[in-house]
Amino acid sequence: MNRTDIFFLGTGAAEPDAGRDNTAVALRSSAGAVLLDCPGSPMHKLARMNIPPETLGCVYISHGHPDHIYGLPSLLHSLEPSGSSPEIILPEGLLPMARKLLELFGLEADFIPASTGMRILDMKMDFFKTRHTADSHGIIINVNGKKIVFTSDTGPIPEAYSVFRGAEMLIHDCLAPSRFSAECEALDKTHTSSLALGKIAAEASVKKLIPAHFSGRFDFSTEEIKTEIRRNFSGKVLIPQDLTALSL
Numbered sequence: 732m733n734r735t736d737i738f739f740l741g742t743g744a745a746e747p748d749a750g751r752d753n754t755a756v757a758l759r760s761s762a763g764a765v766l767l768d769c770p771g772s773p774m775h776k777l778a779r780m781n782i783p784p785e786t787l788g789c790v791y792i793s794h795g796h797p798d799h800i801y802g803l804p805s806l807l808h809s810l811e812p813s814g815s816s817p818e819i820i821l822p823e824g825l826l827p828m829a830r831k832l833l834e835l836f837g838l839e840a841d842f843i844p845a846s847t848g849m850r851i852l853d854m855k856m857d858f859f860k861t862r863h864t865a866d867s868h869g870i871i872i873n874v875n876g877k878k879i880v881f882t883s884d885t886g887p888i889p890e891a892y893s894v895f896r897g898a899e900m901l902i903h904d905c906l907a908p909s910r911f912s913a914e915c916e917a918l919d920k921t922h923t924s925s926l927a928l929g930k931i932a933a934e935a936s937v938k939k940l941i942p943a944h945f946s947g948r949f950d951f952s953t954e955e956i957k958t959e960i961r962r963n964f965s966g967k968v969l970i971p972q973d974l975t976a977l978s979l
């Protein structure tokens with residue numbers, strides 16, 4: 732069985748709303764599962780997606796903003812009775828902060844600094860610098876012969892388009908439509924608008940574009956997101972809801 736499942740545990744930005752919690756993604760192959768970013772209620776979300784927590788081989792933390800890391804102590808604490816302890820992969824610069832966060836709760840973990848070509852379960856992992864914080868990195872996972880890219884939070888990164896090229900799935904920051912750029916200084920600097928994202932997907936010839944990390948602060952519809960992407964990208968676009976599951 733060479734199937735890969737992708738689960739969207741959350742699809743919202745730092746300010747969740749009634750429909751979307753903070754963004755996190757789980758990938759599962761026949762060898763086990765990995766969790767990409769770790770906001771709130773991770774065990775509950777994994778349970779809702781029928782992912783047994785003891786199959787979690789690793790957790791990747793993309794950067795140190797609370798909506799990407801604050802669930803880590805909760806996850807490790809919840810896993811204690813089962814004795815399972817996934818490896819925590821993160822950009823090296825984040826190590827002191829992550830250690831401090833766990834120390835507050837008397838918790839420990841196996842931290843592994845992200846490094847090119849590392850292998851976890853049956854997945855090969857590579858990383859690239861994103862435009863967000865000093866330490867922020869996205870991840871490229873090659874599994875079952877397919878490339879899946881998760882940028883987490885980022886503005887457009889032209890130097891990474893070669894990394895995105897040919898991806899089966901590009902899961903990319905898409906905070907809001909471009910009309911909010913006057914109110915939101917971060918748009919197209921440290922986060923990406925749907926207009927810019929369409930251009931990125933077209934330039935990188937991705938097979939399927941999955942926008943995520945939608946702002947709960949601004950009022951827009953997923954239709955508006957899709958329409959703006961379509962101005963530049965004619966390939967497949969899927970806008971996930973929380974708890975959307977896909978297979979490759």
Ligand SMILES: [Zn+2]
Pocket residue numbers: 744745796798799884944
């Ligand atoms: Zn975020």
Ligand SMILES: [Zn+2]
Pocket residue numbers: 794796863884
């Ligand atoms: Zn962030």
